[in-house]
Amino acid sequence: MDMQTQSWPRWLNKRDDSRVAFDSSKIERAIERAGAATGELGAAQAHILTRAVLPLLPEGPELTVEQVQDCVERALMEPVTFPPPAPISSTANATGGCGGSGAAWRMWQPP
Numbered sequence: 847m848d849m850q851t852q853s854w855p856r857w858l859n860k861r862d863d864s865r866v867a868f869d870s871s872k873i874e875r876a877i878e879r880a881g882a883a884t885g886e887l888g889a890a891q892a893h894i895l896t897r898a899v900l901p902l903l904p905e906g907p908e909l910t911v912e913q914v915q916d917c918v919e920r921a922l923m924e925p926v927t928f929p930p931p932a933p934i935s936s937t938a939n940a941t942g943g944c945g946g947s948g949a950a951w952r953m954w955q956p957p
Contacts, residue, residue, distance in 0.1 A: 854900075857908035865908070873899055873914060895921055 855868045874896040881887025887895070895918075902917040903909060 855903065855906060855909045858914070859908055859910045861911055868909070870896065870900060873918065877918065898924065 854870070857865050858868045859865050874892050877887065877895050877899075878889055878892035881892055898921040899914075899917050902920055904913060
């Protein structure tokens with residue numbers, strides 16, 4: 847389902863039986879913290895993975911932490927292609943700093 851038309855849950859039922867407003871940025875922060883702890887992911891990769899998780903969430907007014915975890919695990923199992931790192935400067939090739947064709951590079955921004 848297209849992320850533009852997906853109906854996001856309004857509530858998240860936590861393990862302690864409390865109910866809080868759903869906040870997708872908390873998923874991204876949790877992925878980023880886990881990636882930092884293992885040294886495998888940075889903020890940009892956490893953002894990309896979060897964008898892969900959100901369409902997997904079940905539709906409806908609420909969901910559980912366990913459902914979110916299941917979707918994160920599923921997204922981690924799927925192949926994700928991260929773009930190559932962009933050069934530090936768009937003029938690096940023109941000045942002979944990095945080699946290559948001298949073509950101007952555009953800084954990649956996460957979606």
